[in-house]
Amino acid sequence: MIKLGQEELEFIDNYLKNSGVEYIDVRLEMLDHVASAVEAKMKEKQTDFYETFKAYMVMNKKELLKQTDSFAKESLKKVLQMVGKNLFHPLSLVITAAVVIITVVLFDFLKQHLILFSLGLFFLEFVAIVLITKTYKKQKYLHLQKLVSIIMSFDYIMHMYVLEREIPYYEWILALFILINISFFLSLYQLFNEYKKQFDLV
């Protein structure tokens, strides 16, 4: 049975990366598929690695790369489902209730410093996201990246157009904002653990 060596596997991985498959969770599965197919062809036709790999890519590259778009779509679905589910997580509800109580008590003070308060929240979120995403092996993971980009866009819009103004029902809008954010962070934590469990073998 022919088995590809480390150098050949790295060659395939670099080829896929250079073809635009930037996320490691998508690329690892493709790498295994291509390597399995190339090994089988090398055995069947008694050809060398480079010749077999080139022939395989000529025939299958288009089909192979087709899956990246569908993976991105399914990823969006997966992370939104996680966030939706975590909205009802006991931790989300408890923290949100605590924040709402504090906000109601301190609302007269907060009203005078809304911009500062909003920027403070934004800074805390930013630090948390950077800490979580940068700690993991400098690789790009699709679901993680997708979730972070949703959090950042949502928070940016909320800070720019909602939280920095004195609007009616401010406490309740803030409560909803906090609840959604806690749910995002819980999802981020769950994804992080999921990846750790799956990819720590790398």
Place this chain on the structure above:
Amino acid sequence: MSNSKLYKGSLSTIILKLLSKEDKMYGYEITQRVKELTKGELKITEGALYPALHKLEADGLLEVEMQKVDNRLRKYYKLTQKGTTETVSKLEELERFMETMNGLMNPKPSLG
């Protein structure tokens, strides 16, 4: 999926059926098993297989397990509880479809 658009709608059912017979399978293994079972008549392409697998996973019908095999990581798919239930109903649906098609293609001559 190469040869026929007719098979396209049944791809999820094919995957679920194969996984119901095995503990777990990986992508390339599924393509080879289908090729072998259909004697080369049906060839599932990467562009059709992986989107279907990812959709089944996102829908909670499949779960994944990573394993290090031959110096690389391999992603295995296995049925969840929901997937096992869904397989039964999908197979029944497919069977009804085949019976209907059979009735249409080979109508029994009426006696009247």
